[in-house]
Amino acid sequence: METLERIIAEHPFFTGLDHDFIALMVGCASNVHFKAGTYILKEGDPANTFYLIRGGRVAVEVVAPQHKPIIVSTLSVGEILGWSWLLPPFQWKFHARAAEDTRAIALDGKCLRTKCEENHDLGYEILKRFAQIMEQRLEATRLQLLDVYVVRR
Amino acid sequence: MTITTTTEPMVSQPYRVRAVSKETPDTFTLSLTPNAGSNGTTFQPGQFSMLWVFGVGELPISISGQPWQRDRLMYTVRSVGQATHALVSQTVGSGIGVRGPFGAGWPIEAVRGHDVIVVAGGIGLAPLRPAIYHILRNRKQYGRLVVLYGSRSPRDLLYRKELASWVRQPDTQVLVTVDYGGLSWRGHVGVVTTLFKYARLQPARSVAMVCGPEIMMRFVTRELEIHGLKREDIYLSMERNMRCAVGFCGHCQYGPYFICKDGPVFPYENIRTQLEKYEL
Numbered sequence: 001m002e003t004l005e006r007i008i009a010e011h012p013f014f015t016g017l018d019h020d021f022i023a024l025m026v027g028c029a030s031n032v033h034f035k036a037g038t039y040i041l042k043e044g045d046p047a048n049t050f051y052l053i054r055g056g057r058v059a060v061e062v063v064a065p066q067h068k069p070i071i072v073s074t075l076s077v078g079e080i081l082g083w084s085w086l087l088p089p090f091q092w093k094f095h096a097r098a099a100e101d102t103r104a105i106a107l108d109g110k111c112l113r114t115k116c117e118e119n120h121d122l123g124y125e126i127l128k129r130f131a132q133i134m135e136q137r138l139e140a141t142r143l144q145l146l147d148v149y150v151v152r153r
Numbered sequence: 154m155t156i157t158t159t160t161e162p163m164v165s166q167p168y169r170v171r172a173v174s175k176e177t178p179d180t181f182t183l184s185l186t187p188n189a190g191s192n193g194t195t196f197q198p199g200q201f202s203m204l205w206v207f208g209v210g211e212l213p214i215s216i217s218g219q220p221w222q223r224d225r226l227m228y229t230v231r232s233v234g235q236a237t238h239a240l241v242s243q244t245v246g247s248g249i250g251v252r253g254p255f256g257a258g259w260p261i262e263a264v265r266g267h268d269v270i271v272v273a274g275g276i277g278l279a280p281l282r283p284a285i286y287h288i289l290r291n292r293k294q295y296g297r298l299v300v301l302y303g304s305r306s307p308r309d310l311l312y313r314k315e316l317a318s319w320v321r322q323p324d325t326q327v328l329v330t331v332d333y334g335g336l337s338w339r340g341h342v343g344v345v346t347t348l349f350k351y352a353r354l355q356p357a358r359s360v361a362m363v364c365g366p367e368i369m370m371r372f373v374t375r376e377l378e379i380h381g382l383k384r385e386d387i388y389l390s391m392e393r394n395m396r397c398a399v400g401f402c403g404h405c406q407y408g409p410y411f412i413c414k415d416g417p418v419f420p421y422e423n424i425r426t427q428l429e430k431y432e433l
Binding site: 057059060068069070071072073074076078079099100139140143144146147148149150151 | 231233274275304305309332333334335336338339340341342343344346347350351365366368369372
């Protein structure tokens with residue numbers, strides 16, 4: 001049977017992370033499952049969790065007045081959902097919905113923030129990983145904003 | 154790479170519209186057949202023809218059909234202006250003048266034995282489709298085929314049925330994404346570069362063929378390099394306003410090259426510095 005510790009260690013987001021740090025995080029982790037169509041998080045709600053996706057697909061949606069929900073990205077196995085737990089005011093900026101039945105490890109953000117404050121080496125490792133994800137998503141968003149497939153005359 | 158032209162490159166051959174199929178709200182595929190008495194032509198995947206719409210003008214259009222079919226040439230055309238609108242408005246039986254095929258295509262023979270990564274954006278899938286057809290027809294001569302295709306929205310996706318059928322081919326991975334999705338879209342959402350993390354790549358034995366808007370190709374080449382592909386194993390298809398199609402008129406000059414004659418497919422290494430210049 002897979003332990004939480006092993007699942008976290010094998011998730012690509014935590015590749016290469018020291019075993020002691022993973023052992024520290026296990027106390028903040030739990031297995032979760034979302035049925036297709038369920039909202040995992042909603043804009044404006046307190047952001048106290050992030051998710052390591054293990055299976056399925058999550059749609060990140062923007063709420064735009066006079067529009068149906070617009071999906072701006074999808075996240076799948078091996079990716080992470082949510083970084084608003086890391087930065088004040090700790091509120092979600094988007095909706096996220098399980099587009100398919102989705103399995104994930106939920107990490108309690110409050111619990112992890114406390115551990116990161118107590119152990120700055122852990123905090124630095126976590127921040128480095130999130131910074132890389134933020135950089136990748138920022139670049140993808142820039143390309144998305146360029147709307148490259150529109151014909152300009 | 155060889156340049157293949159008709160014996161009289163400036164003389165159009167008479168073809169007739171055999172079928173017109175709607176791919177998306179503004180994009181159509183025309184199937185042309187040569188008039189009686191002509192043997193038709195084969196082409197190299199990635200080459201283009203000059204299509205003459207009588208009374209309107211002549212347009213450079215990539216060939217998007219099966220390269221081995223002499224009796225049929227297919228062109229996928231997005232209606233964006235007067236000439237392309239006239240072209241896609243042709244009805245079955247209408248006459249079209251065809252010059253070509255012209256230019257350097259994908260290095261499809263040279264890359265036998267390699268994995269092939271096809272990265273397409275929007276209508277950029279059209280010039281790549283003949284290469285995919287060729288690889289699937291000669292499946293054992295190539296390694297893994299990975300197709301990464303991005304489009305603006307689900308309704309802008311080309312060749313949906315074929316994409317679905319390519320997924321079922323052996324040792325073939327097809328990943329499709331859209332920049333923006335609605336609730337009815339079940340697939341991936343994100344720009345085409347976000348697909349790389351799901352692709353099963355073996356960079357040391359792979360060659361990449363890329364076609365799409367030039368901004369997209371810049372981002373894609375960077376991603377390919379990050380994933381370990383060497384510059385000399387990346388090929389891009391460029392698009393400019395070709396007129397003569399044989400390197401005489403200079404309309405499609407691109408730095409030291411004429412796209413009609415030296416391209417449209419180039420090794421990335423040859424045009425990398427041009428791609429980094431503003432407004433070129």
